[in-house]
Amino acid sequence: MSTADRRAREKARRRREILAAARQEFFERGFHHPTVDDVAARAEVSKGTIYLYFESKEEILAHLLLEGLDLLLEEMEAACEPESAQSPEQALRYLANAYLRFCQENPSYFRLIMAFDRGRFEESISRKLHSKVLNQSLRGLDLLARTVERGAELGEFHAADPWQAAGSVWASLNGVLVLMAHPLRQRLLRSDLETMFQATLDLVVRGLQDGSHR
Amino acid sequence: MSTADRRAREKARRRREILAAARQEFFERGFHHPTVDDVAARAEVSKGTIYLYFESKEEILAHLLLEGLDLLLEEMEAACEPESAQSPEQALRYLANAYLRFCQENPSYFRLIMAFDRGRFEESISRKLHSKVLNQSLRGLDLLARTVERGAELGEFHAADPWQAAGSVWASLNGVLVLMAHPLRQRLLRSDLETMFQATLDLVVRGLQDGSHR
Amino acid sequence: MSTADRRAREKARRRREILAAARQEFFERGFHHPTVDDVAARAEVSKGTIYLYFESKEEILAHLLLEGLDLLLEEMEAACEPESAQSPEQALRYLANAYLRFCQENPSYFRLIMAFDRGRFEESISRKLHSKVLNQSLRGLDLLARTVERGAELGEFHAADPWQAAGSVWASLNGVLVLMAHPLRQRLLRSDLETMFQATLDLVVRGLQDGSHR
Amino acid sequence: MSTADRRAREKARRRREILAAARQEFFERGFHHPTVDDVAARAEVSKGTIYLYFESKEEILAHLLLEGLDLLLEEMEAACEPESAQSPEQALRYLANAYLRFCQENPSYFRLIMAFDRGRFEESISRKLHSKVLNQSLRGLDLLARTVERGAELGEFHAADPWQAAGSVWASLNGVLVLMAHPLRQRLLRSDLETMFQATLDLVVRGLQDGSHR
DNA sequence: TATGAATGAGTTTTCATTCAT
């Protein structure tokens, strides 16, 4: 067993090393520029070895994406940790800000997450991995939905369908992050990501709190 | 003159034909798959001819993008046409719905517009064309901002900075369109684009109307 | 006739204009870079017109070469003009220096002449034009040979075969021009074209004057 | 070790095979005509493999050039081997004849060496390779200069600056080789390379021996 | 005579992936 164990451990370590090398390459030089050779060189293994641990180049990127999602989820979960202690609005704001911080601190992961949406990814990675990514990417929405739901139960939010409302919130925040990713739009709107993000958050929170119907 | 005229007309027609062929290829097979050869074959001209009318493959895509933006802007402008006759809320809803319709009816143009954001486009098209695209892409935001401003002046919206508010609204709507572009997310949220879009629109409109501050 | 005359004159003028445009393009940007389009643009005629006046791109270059040779020959002929008035040595030195001046003042023509030697020229121009170039390029040698011959007759040079001797002289002078064309070799030999050329000229003149046989 | 050794050996062999294939292609069909595909086909490897062993097409040519220079230098060094045993004149003649033989036996290498002078070579090969070529191409001149110097010290040659004199000799011999490379000029001068070369060699040797100043 | 639109063969280089060792 001990031998098998060590083998497995070493295998896992090697895999992590390759992933780390890929992360550096892709984050430093863009998602398209680095070649498998570049990654192999950085990981100090041969090109063939890469294919021993990953099916394809795209799968490596998918795994990095998964990493990013894990990190994001972790931070979002931490943000609404002592759940009961926070008001739903507070929790919503914490969640949103956790997302904002994550994007600011990990712009490359954010770009990767956004790139996943419209990419040839889906065509070129295994079905299993693809659904893994999708699942993970929905957990954030889930956290949001639960918070909205709690707010609705407490009468603080007016949302007939918490999932839908969570979708709206998520879409709005995401939209700002994408919108402000472009420096030119920051200039045009004479604003920065931080300000814009908070303004949008305020806007949707007010929308959730206001029960009036047109 | 007649000769020169006919020449110019035929040149313009040929250009349109190439653009049409490119549109078909790119919209049917994705923005990355088709080669210049494919476009040439579809347009029934030689590859060299393509380069007589367009500087590069990327410029063709940029011109398609411009087409899409023109179309979108046209529809948005039509939507708020008899400006004075509409309440700001009404105008905002019309604008938003014009955007929604456009995206539903021209999903490929929408994908192209979204794709433009993050891409090597900027590096590979002429500066002039690039700024043309940017300019056009900002006019939608401008329409929105003017509407918000009118609402603020009439006291119907509470927005200290109309441009910022317009940015929030635009970002939110855009966010929904992107979010729901993925069928899997539609399923998960047990909703469809239409519903989700209207819900988000409601949310932000309520947010604009509600003057309370937390 | 007058009409035909004018036509012919205009045709000749147009031809010269194209040649002038080609000269500028090729001399400024190298013999390989400019395209037929570039030449046409410079001459302010259409590309098709170029082919009305010249068979091919290579033929244009050949005509420029011919121009260069004409110029060179003119100067060499001027150099030994009042033939009888000069000593053969003097005449030889004048001839050589005419060549040197020509190369210094028309480095592009010189490069073109050298390029003709080893080039695909021969393959791609008409036989007639090719022999015209060859003929012309031999007239310099002829001048040299006649001077050597005169020297031999006067007993100042010792040359059993004046043509052969002229060939040697010509080859040597040419060799220096080529050798010193490269700045790196100028540096290595710690000399410049002028000095080296005169030194070589001295060397061969002494060789011609010295009747000793090993 | 054995494995690594064999690998290295095979790699070197493959490289030699590619170079041999390139040599055949380039020497048979001209330096410009063959494509990388042609070389690959001749070497019976895929096109990609070529680029595994050489950076570019130009680098292949540069390596062939280097081969040629190595060969030439070898023969020139052999020619003045038992240095002390020869008179300077003898040594000079041996050197010159070694050069002549090389050019006669390896006309393609000679053409390549001449072609290197003026060409886009310098722009398209690595700096390191380029200086390697330059270095090698100067060693011939160096041998000549040392011989002339010895002759000057012994009083047999009159050369104030041995390097300059060597330059003159080298230029002259080179000039003949270039001049006579063209069959048409051989015909015109009613001479052949061999005769012309010896005549020119005689001329410059006499020039070196004669100390008179005009 | 002049135009200029159209052609399309031609060429280098890249790189994900495979597979013999």
Add this chain to the structure above:
DNA sequence: TATGAATGAAAACTCATTCAT
């Protein structure tokens, strides 16, 4: 398990020349 040599499809762009008008 690891290597790294080999593959070969792919793809954008150029430009001399032709020819209908």
